[in-house]
Amino acid sequence: MVVENILKRNFRKKVLKNGMTLIFEKRDVPVVSVAYAFRNGGVNESAEEKGISHFIEHMLYKGTPKRNAQEIAIEIEKNGGAMNGFTDEEITAYWCKMPSNKIDIALDVLTDMVKNPLFDVVELEKERKVIFEEMKMRRDNPITYVFDEIQRLLYKAPFGEPLIGTEKTMNSISRDKIHKKFKQIYTPNNTILCVVGNADFDMVVNYLEKNFSSENGKVPEYKTELKNESKIEKRKGIDQANLIFAFHTPLAGDKLSYAAKVLSCLMAEGMSSRLFREIREKRNLAYAVKGDANCNKRFGYNLIYIGTMKENVQIVKKLILEEFEKVVGGLKEEELDQIKEQLIGNYKISMEDSQAQMASLMISEIQGKAEDFYDFEKNIFNVKLKDVQNLAKKAIKEHSFLALIPENK
DSSP states (O other): OHHHHHHHHTEEEEEOTTSOEEEEEEOSSSEEEEEEEESOSGGGOOGGGTTHHHHHHHHTTSBOSSOBHHHHHHHHHTTTOEEEEEEOSSOEEEEEEEEGGGHHHHHHHHHHHHHOOOOOHHHHHHHHHHHHHHHHHHHHSHHHHHHHHHHHHHBOTTTTSOTTOOHHHHHHOOHHHHHHHHHHHSSGGGEEEEEEESOOHHHHHHHHHHHOOOOOOOOOOOOOOBOOOEEEEEETTOOSEEEEEEEEOOOTTSTTHHHHHHHHHHHHSSTTSHHIIIIIIITOOEEEEEEEEEEOSSOEEEEEEEEEOGGGHHHHHHHHHHHHHHHHHHOOHHHHHHHHHHHHHHHHHHTTSHHHHHHHHHHHHHHSOGGGGGGHHHHHHTOOHHHHHHHHHHHHHSOEEEEEEEOOO
């Protein structure tokens, strides 16, 4: 545990008087990654406003009284930096990665964006069209579509509705609604600043205290109601069936959520995983066999994605269930230990890049406490064989299944 202990010693966290949280990890490299994250995402939206968090994220790049959209990009990029943002179910974030001697520029530009967006009506209508095109892109890509759609089969509305929104909800979101939501959410008590790299902690604290007031906002919360459904959907113009098998798992903060990570890795993460070997290597039924564990504060599920021929959909589903049965009845401590080593190794590799580390720390803070990220190795080591087997048993009995298959010509 040497690497993560060194990084943890360089970790600092402070909740400022205005309620803002600063997460900081010092690194002796000439690069710094900086991000503002907000405790808000799709899980905080009603069914009628689905997509508004993502819409706001887009609009924050469209200009402030001080900078237009082009000037925002130029000031970061011409100083050697890169920038972007993302909206997820529990977080919205705006980040940039810069040479460490340019951190003042990173802070100035990002702060201007998150404090002073214009929400210009003309730009808003332009961006609405952009998001409609993004919707089409996501729907037209079969893999992206099934990853989006599986959540509808795992959760009731509003959470089950797509993060990007629908044509109906996006058409109903006015500038007034966006501005009201922004004022409600983008307040210091809902804000996290994460800095990873060669920076001065006290300088950052002083900057935040100087540039932010002490306004408070309250993020709305809606229930994430579980369900399990299965669906086979036909589509013209595709040649391959894309299927997802998914099941609910413990939430972040629950020690059993680490058993979900172990089970996901065991089943479908990497070329050595059970389903990759069984479905691709042994039977040649697929090219892509992938798995993921989504363990979050308000929701959690594991999924397995496989692309195969339409005729093989039920065969593949049967093989997935059989492999879970084998885990229930025959998983050994030796294989469990190998999976733990794989996960811990991947965890260590992920910490190499300051941008990836920045994302990991702020997501950990959203889910509970940023400092818990450094306990990953200990928590994985503590996963018990019976916990993995019990979760596999649950997957067999309670799961959702989606297949998007080619429609006969």
